[in-house]
Amino acid sequence: MTSQCWPLNRWMWQVTKREGLAWDGGAKEFNWHPLLAVTGFIFLQGIAIVVYRLPWTWKCSKLMMKLIHAGLNVLAFILAVISLVAVFDFHNVQNIPNMYSLHSWVGLIAVILFSLQIVLGLCIFLLPLSPGYLRAAFLPIHVFSGLFIFTTVIATALMGITEKLIFGLKDPKYKDSPPEATFVNVLGLLIALFGALILWIATRPSWKRPSEQLLHTLHNNEPLSDATKTDTAMSERQDPNTEARKRNGKTEE
Amino acid sequence: MTSQCWPLNRWMWQVTKREGLAWDGGAKEFNWHPLLAVTGFIFLQGIAIVVYRLPWTWKCSKLMMKLIHAGLNVLAFILAVISLVAVFDFHNVQNIPNMYSLHSWVGLIAVILFSLQIVLGLCIFLLPLSPGYLRAAFLPIHVFSGLFIFTTVIATALMGITEKLIFGLKDPKYKDSPPEATFVNVLGLLIALFGALILWIATRPSWKRPSEQLLHTLHNNEPLSDATKTDTAMSERQDPNTEARKRNGKTEE
Structure with a gap:
């Protein structure tokens, strides 16, 4: 029984060991980066994208739904920025260079595009001054860029998982498929599945x-x-x- | 002049060094994997997705466009399978485990879904026996899953680039941002940009x-x-x- 449970125990130990959070420039500060990026930049942004389309929100006024959509996206942006600060601070303390990887390039581009998306969205769809023809012309671009940014963030997360498992697992290594690697790979698949679900809901006429x-x-x-x-x-x-x-x-x- | 050209020379040397192709179980056999995956599974699949929508193809018959769409996708599938054989063979010769990384999991799922997509697409849209109501009901699923598989393949490529740059660059390392790392990061951005372009064309009503x-x-x-x-x-x-x-x-x- 004990030998059968060994991989599970080991995984529990590893996850527990890595699971702590702190703001001390160490590995526990780094942990804020994936935590906030996944909960904020992926989960909250995903919910913000489909919040208009959930039938139980149809009874709410359009203005209220716009405010909820904008509020969730602004919250997602704040969490994304804190997640960036955490990883930059961790890198600086540990003397690890910033912005060298494709993960960091694509991630930073996604954050910049997301900030533009929020500013333009607020100005065009929430400010009462903007004319109707501008809203109508900008809506398809807003929808496409929103879905594109969301998809880009998911791709960034999958690259980040790849980096972390290669750098973080030393004995056994990533290629030895320890339980933690399998667990985090499954987490990556679940993130991709969540992305597929959001994209499906966001593109169905019936929703x-x-x-x-x-x-x-x-x-x-x-x-x-x-x-x-x-x-x-x-x-x-x-x-x-x-x-x-x-x-x-x-x-x- | 020479010192200014040094990074370029070094990059040329590195790219040339890695650029060779062979089927000998070595690094040059591995090179078939990204080459065929990017040209076949990304580029050809992307063209196959939008081939109906390019205005200069509207003069061709629907059947001919279906055959071109199916043909390009089958060719993309064949190249993807050869690219898989190359990397499995390389791993086996080099005693590197197969199928441990998130890149390999997502990539294999994409290939399996792509094969299902092709078989179902051929049976439902090309076989004259399939009834009209089935084609109409299946079309939105076919379109969504096609775009989802294409996006998944791009995310897989970005993970693959991340892996290759971490494992492949030793002195200087990836984190030291040698010219090859910058070059391949830019290649990753271009792949993402190509994906955005295909998704834009595939979702515009005017196309x-x-x-x-x-x-x-x-x-x-x-x-x-x-x-x-x-x-x-x-x-x-x-x-x-x-x-x-x-x-x-x-x-x-």
């Missing part, structure tokens, strides 16, 4: 938030106006999965 | 291949029928970038 007019009509149990009927008919023609949206609409009511 | 009926009408300079007019009107309502498509259509004529 798209219905128009405000249609939502208003559904909420008030009003008969559909001619304009709303036309809108609905157009949506049905555009969208082969309208049945799913109808079901979601009914559930929401 | 979508028009319906066969509309193409037939445009080719024959026939006046638009009522049905075609309705189709065109629907497209315009769905698609804010119809102007671009109109321009492309005119150019093609």
Whole structure:
């Protein structure tokens, strides 16, 4: 029994050993980097991307959903910046050069693009001054760049995992497949799977938030106006999965 | 002058040194792996994804475009498999374990998903027996999984570059940023940029291949029928970038 449990015990020991957090320039300060990057830059950003599309948020006003979307993204950005400060500080204390790896290049580009995305998004979609035609023209770019940045961050995380397992595992090495390597590889697969799920939800027509007019009509149990009927008919023609949206609409009511 | 050229000379030497190809179980056999993976699994697959959407292919028949799309993907798959054989053979000769890294896990999953994608695509979209409703139901899944596999392969390449630069550069090391490291990092950025371009083209409504009926009408300079007019009107309502498509259509004529 003991010999069977050995790999598990060893993994528990290794994870526990690496798991601590501190701000002392040592390995425990480094640990803030993956922790905040994954929870903030991947998990929160992913939730922010699909928050409009979850049917139980359709009852909330568009403005509130915009504020939640922006708030989650700003929080993700703050956590990403703290995660960067942690790794730069760790490198400086340990005399490890900064910004030499492809992981660091792609990651920094993602943070810069993300900051631009947030500033432009706030100015164009939240400031009441911006004209409607500008919002309409910028929306497809905003959506594409948001999904692209999210995907880039996931690729960056997978490169970071690769680096950390090569540098961090010494005896046994990464190539010897110790339990910690298998565990972190599985974590990498789960991150990729989370990315796939977010991209799926974000690109399905059936998960798209219905128009405000249609939502208003559904909420008030009003008969559909001619304009709303036309809108609905157009949506049905555009969208082969309208049945799913109808079901979601009914559930929401 | 000589001292200024030194980094360039050194890089040329290093690239030349690593550039050779052979099938001898040594480092030159390994080189087939990134070469075929990038040219086949990334470049050819990327071209296969957007080949329907390039306006100068709209004049070709749908069947011919399907055959080109399938042919390029099958070629990409063959090159990906040869690239796998090269790296497995290299590992076996050099006594390096196979399949321990996240790069290898994600890469193998991508190859398996790609083979499934090709088999299902051939059976559903090329076999004349498959019913129309099946094609319509499967198309969104085929498109999403195609783009997801392509993105996964790019993430795998970035992990592979990270691994190779850490293991391959010894004196100076990767962290010392020798010219070869900078060069290969830039190659990684170019791969990511290529991925962004393919994803942009593949998701823009204005690059979508028009319906066969509309193409037939445009080719024959026939006046638009009522049905075609309705189709065109629907497209315009769905698609804010119809102007671009109109321009492309005119150019093609």
